[in-house]
Amino acid sequence: MSKGLPKRSEDYAAWYQELVKQADLAEHAPVKGCMIIKPYGFAIWEKMQRTLDDMFKETGHVNAYFPLFIPKSYLSKEAAHVEGFAKECAVVTHYRLKNSPDGKGVIVDPEAHLEEELIVRPTSETIIWSAYRNWIQSYRDLPLLINQWANVVRWEMRTRLFLRTAEFLWQEGHTAHATKEEAIEETRKMLDVYARFAEEYMAMPVIKGVKSENERFAGAVDTYCIEALMQDGKALQAGTSHFLGQNFAKAFDVKFANKDGELDYVWGTSWGVSTRLMGALIMTHSDDKGLVLPPRLAPIQVVIVPIYRGEEELEAIKVYVQKIIDELKRVGIKVHFDARDTHRPGFKFAEWELKGVPVRLAIGMRDIESNQVEVARRDTGEKHTASVDTLTGHILNLLDDIQKSLFNRALAFREANTHKADSYEEFKEILETKGGFVLAHWDGTTETELRIKEETKATIRCIPLQAEEEAGKCILTGKPSKRRVLFAKAY
Amino acid sequence: MSKGLPKRSEDYAAWYQELVKQADLAEHAPVKGCMIIKPYGFAIWEKMQRTLDDMFKETGHVNAYFPLFIPKSYLSKEAAHVEGFAKECAVVTHYRLKNSPDGKGVIVDPEAHLEEELIVRPTSETIIWSAYRNWIQSYRDLPLLINQWANVVRWEMRTRLFLRTAEFLWQEGHTAHATKEEAIEETRKMLDVYARFAEEYMAMPVIKGVKSENERFAGAVDTYCIEALMQDGKALQAGTSHFLGQNFAKAFDVKFANKDGELDYVWGTSWGVSTRLMGALIMTHSDDKGLVLPPRLAPIQVVIVPIYRGEEELEAIKVYVQKIIDELKRVGIKVHFDARDTHRPGFKFAEWELKGVPVRLAIGMRDIESNQVEVARRDTGEKHTASVDTLTGHILNLLDDIQKSLFNRALAFREANTHKADSYEEFKEILETKGGFVLAHWDGTTETELRIKEETKATIRCIPLQAEEEAGKCILTGKPSKRRVLFAKAY
Numbered sequence: 015m016s017k018g019l020p021k022r023s024e025d026y027a028a029w030y031q032e033l034v035k036q037a038d039l040a041e042h043a044p045v046k047g048c049m050i051i052k053p054y055g056f057a058i059w060e061k062m063q064r065t066l067d068d069m070f071k072e073t074g075h076v077n078a079y080f081p082l083f084i085p086k087s088y089l090s091k092e093a094a095h096v097e098g099f100a101k102e103c104a105v106v107t108h109y110r111l112k113n114s115p116d117g118k119g120v121i122v123d124p125e126a127h128l129e130e131e132l133i134v135r136p137t138s139e140t141i142i143w144s145a146y147r148n149w150i151q152s153y154r155d156l157p158l159l160i161n162q163w164a165n166v167v168r169w170e171m172r173t174r175l176f177l178r179t180a181e182f183l184w185q186e187g188h189t190a191h192a193t194k195e196e197a198i199e200e201t202r203k204m205l206d207v208y209a210r211f212a213e214e215y216m217a218m219p220v221i222k223g224v225k226s227e228n229e230r231f232a233g234a235v236d237t238y239c240i241e242a243l244m245q246d247g248k249a250l251q252a253g254t255s256h257f258l259g260q261n262f263a264k265a266f267d268v269k270f271a272n273k274d275g276e277l278d279y280v281w282g283t284s285w286g287v288s289t290r291l292m293g294a295l296i297m298t299h300s301d302d303k304g305l306v307l308p309p310r311l312a313p314i315q316v317v318i319v320p321i322y323r324g325e326e327e328l329e330a331i332k333v334y335v336q337k338i339i340d341e342l343k344r345v346g347i348k349v350h351f352d353a354r355d356t357h358r359p360g361f362k363f364a365e366w367e368l369k370g371v372p373v374r375l376a377i378g379m380r381d382i383e384s385n386q387v388e389v390a391r392r393d394t395g396e397k398h399t400a401s402v403d404t405l406t407g408h409i410l411n412l413l414d415d416i417q418k419s420l421f422n423r424a425l426a427f428r429e430a431n432t433h434k435a436d437s438y439e440e441f442k443e444i445l446e447t448k449g450g451f452v453l454a455h456w457d458g459t460t461e462t463e464l465r466i467k468e469e470t471k472a473t474i475r476c477i478p479l480q481a482e483e484e485a486g487k488c489i490l491t492g493k494p495s496k497r498r499v500l501f502a503k504a505y
Numbered sequence: 506m507s508k509g510l511p512k513r514s515e516d517y518a519a520w521y522q523e524l525v526k527q528a529d530l531a532e533h534a535p536v537k538g539c540m541i542i543k544p545y546g547f548a549i550w551e552k553m554q555r556t557l558d559d560m561f562k563e564t565g566h567v568n569a570y571f572p573l574f575i576p577k578s579y580l581s582k583e584a585a586h587v588e589g590f591a592k593e594c595a596v597v598t599h600y601r602l603k604n605s606p607d608g609k610g611v612i613v614d615p616e617a618h619l620e621e622e623l624i625v626r627p628t629s630e631t632i633i634w635s636a637y638r639n640w641i642q643s644y645r646d647l648p649l650l651i652n653q654w655a656n657v658v659r660w661e662m663r664t665r666l667f668l669r670t671a672e673f674l675w676q677e678g679h680t681a682h683a684t685k686e687e688a689i690e691e692t693r694k695m696l697d698v699y700a701r702f703a704e705e706y707m708a709m710p711v712i713k714g715v716k717s718e719n720e721r722f723a724g725a726v727d728t729y730c731i732e733a734l735m736q737d738g739k740a741l742q743a744g745t746s747h748f749l750g751q752n753f754a755k756a757f758d759v760k761f762a763n764k765d766g767e768l769d770y771v772w773g774t775s776w777g778v779s780t781r782l783m784g785a786l787i788m789t790h791s792d793d794k795g796l797v798l799p800p801r802l803a804p805i806q807v808v809i810v811p812i813y814r815g816e817e818e819l820e821a822i823k824v825y826v827q828k829i830i831d832e833l834k835r836v837g838i839k840v841h842f843d844a845r846d847t848h849r850p851g852f853k854f855a856e857w858e859l860k861g862v863p864v865r866l867a868i869g870m871r872d873i874e875s876n877q878v879e880v881a882r883r884d885t886g887e888k889h890t891a892s893v894d895t896l897t898g899h900i901l902n903l904l905d906d907i908q909k910s911l912f913n914r915a916l917a918f919r920e921a922n923t924h925k926a927d928s929y930e931e932f933k934e935i936l937e938t939k940g941g942f943v944l945a946h947w948d949g950t951t952e953t954e955l956r957i958k959e960e961t962k963a964t965i966r967c968i969p970l971q972a973e974e975e976a977g978k979c980i981l982t983g984k985p986s987k988r989r990v991l992f993a994k995a996y
């Protein structure tokens with residue numbers, strides 16, 4: 015804590031890494047590529063989970079739980095899916111350990127080899143559609159609107175806490191529909207839910223779009239996404255929603271009888287967000303002093319630090335503060351009174367700044383006399399005094415203001431860092447000097463996309479849904495294009 | 506649904522299996538030993554989770570998340586623990602698949618063999634105490650009161666939905682303390698939390714006790730448990746809370762400096778309940794018509810079934826019922842209006858009975874005229890009419906009454922099925938003819954315990970905490986005993 019953080023301007027990656035560690039959010043586990051989400055980090059994730067879960071339920075979804083293990087052969091059933099996911103996986107081959115003959119520890123029992131190896135789920139389309147086959151017979155069984163909260167594993171060698179880890183936590187929605195139109199509507203609806211969550215709770219502006227064929231989910235007909243811009247000018251994909259067409263229904267033979275009794279394959283969607291959102295949240299708002307949390311996701315929204323000399327003063331402040339605490343809690347504000355006698359106020363100020371608590375109150379003996387407190391907001395660092403008599407309303411407004419300010423600040427940053435490029439030269443120059451989002455014309459081919467990626471490291475983040483039609487020429491090939499697409503270097 | 510259930514008196518195991526399936530609670534997954542928890546079953550589990558999580562937080566605990574994988578060598582660090590858990594485990598040996606040379610599907614890439622195999626966690630003491638080593642330096646870092654909600658895997662060949670599955674969902678609390686007394690207090694506190702949850706929410710009476718050495722958790726100094734009696738006279742262990750002493754602190758070298766600056770090993774506890782509670786809930790209350798749910802854990806507490814002929818009547822009932830629904834929701838009652846026009850009332854009655862909804866309202870045109878509804882309670886099957894004007898208060902009282910009645914009925918059953926045995930003959934006769942709990946004297950040795958188990962299949966469920974001192978003789982050996990212990994055949 016006391017060590018201070020690297021500056022973002024000097025080493026953004028080191029700043030991120032140290033912030034995650036020093037703010038007690040997460041740490042690397044002894045198992046390569048895995049992470050431990052520490053209580054403070056998990057409390058933020060829990061707020062995200064609870065909010066999203068409520069939004070899913072409001073839109074008619076229910077939760078269920080499917081197995082961790084997928085039979086190896088399932089992965090091969092959908093041709094594109096196996097190409098995308100049957101690569102870096104954790105494979106369970108044995109089901110027993112035994113004592114080592116040399117008396118030192120345990121070894122894998124070679125006799126306990128599984129007939130068919132099991133894959134630790136990298137995503138659950140295959141196991142879920144194999145179940146849907148039994149669950150769906152008629153149009154009356156549709157739609158199925160199911161979500162699960164789960165851990166998944168995609169073997170990764172180069173990992174970064176929250177952003178890329180071998181095991182991560184996520185939710186995955188898997189829905190089944192009688193018509194193509196309804197499935198597309200569901201795909202778009204959940205994209206909207208994600209965008210609303212990102213903007214209203216994470217205070218993170220996002221661009222909704224559709225992925226190019228090359229960036230599409232393995233097994234999807236269309237992949238929709240929300241893309242956010244981080245402070246270092248790199249993009250981060252914050253959520254995806256896939257229209258699966260009838261691909262998985264065909265792979266797992268899931269048919270239904272429509273109202274006329276005719277059999278047809280079921281239409282599907284899947285959509286997910288993960289603990290990666292934690293990385294997005296951190297990188298959108300935080301500064302060189304540490305984490306900055308939007309009030310709606312902060313486990314502690316207000317921290318109270320007593321300023322005192324000696325036990326007697328501390329006791330007096332404790333008594334005085336209790337009614338403030340009660341009042342704040344009464345209106346639903348999460349408040350913490352930091353009465354630790356082992357640390358000085360300056361230390362506490364720095365620690366709560368590091369942990370991103372939106373509002374800090376400081377109260378000393380003189381404040382009690384004048385019936386006021388010192389109020390400091392984390393986002394701007396601004397301080398002022400406020401009367402205790404009207405404090406609750408004041409804090410409610412302040413939290414609301416911080417939530418909005420963070421969003422507006424992030425939006426202004428994104429707007430300042432979104433550029434149009436009309437030639438490949440200009441495109442490369444923007445990427446090298448400014449970074450950020452670049453809107454440019456593209457001829458629609460994977461070939462062009464890959465060459466641009468190879469030469470500039472920039473990828474097509476999405477074809478924005480709100481992109482206006484605009485005749486233009488591809489920056490690389492000069493071929494005609496109807497609209498600009500969104501390029502960026504990305505996490 | 507329409508098939509009906511086997512009778513409990515004829516085939517209890519088949520009744521259970523069919524009930525779980527027909528009430529849409531869970532089903533076997535294609536992966537041997539694993540289960541799929543279906544939405545209706547999961548909704549009950551979510552209520553359990555939410556309630557327990559609130560209780561954990563009220564007692565000062567926070568959530569975190571630790572990795573799914575445990576390095577094989579970790580299991581060996583605590584001598585007793587490795588004996589208990591390093592047996593039937595899922596072992597990850599490889600991290601990559603590749604296309605099969607024959608072009609058919611994928612195979613495990615033999616080159617991608619892990620240096621050290623990973624175990625899918627059967628429980629997380631080892632990985633968590635290895636983290637605690639870095640988190641704890643001083644008494645100021647204590648206590649650590651951490652819980653995690655997670656999936657765990659213990660390879661099982663003979664599985665039963667919810668009761669015994671290879672993968673299951675659970676919570677595991679892992680706490681660290683400066684003193685032995687505090688750790689024991691924590692162990693007992695969490696046992697009390699479990700008992701309160703079982704009795705107040707599940708309406709399932711439990712006996713609190715301590716396990717014999719033979720039944721103790723591998724690595725614990727003492728294992729406390731709550732034991733419930735199922736309708737077939739078998740016991741079910743519904744939760745355990747372990748006092749770990751300094752065993753894991755020693756195994757993972759976790760020391761702290763006390764106030765005098767002296768180094769000592771940390772004291773630990775762990776405690777858990779799992780989706781097994783679903784099995785306990787089902788088997789405690791349900792009957793030959795299906796599931797019976799205590800109102801406090803029912804996802805749907807009141808279902809409303811319209812009795813009508815033709816669309817016009819249905820519309821009239823819909824309008825009439827809306828104010829009832831609004832009123833019930835206003836006071837927090839979970840209500841569902843079954844307006845499906847595809848099924849007859851009799852079918853709906855049977856379905857909601859099968860699904861255990863505590864209260865059913867039936868409303869037809871004549872009821873509208875007389876401003877009343879037919880009220881049926883699931884637990885007793887009793888029906889009566891109630892005035893709509895006072896319905897909300899009436900339903901609130903009824904739900905409360907059902908909750909209490911279910912507990913009292915289960916308690917009466919347990920009391921009627923708890924017997925004292927003063928000789929081995931009597932003991933065996935009770936087990937053979939009546940089943941249930943048997944209180945008997947035991948000489949305190951593992952040898953005797955194992956012989957009784959071998960000869961009768963009954964195990965010592967626990968040494969009840971509230972057992973009065975009573976001089977007696979061991980039923981098997983005649984050796985002196987100071988108190989009766991609780992025997993039963995068990996799940």
Ligand SMILES: [Zn+2]
Binds near residue numbers: 412
């Ligand atoms: Zn102000």
Ligand SMILES: [Zn+2]
Binds near residue numbers: 891
């Ligand atoms: Zn009544």
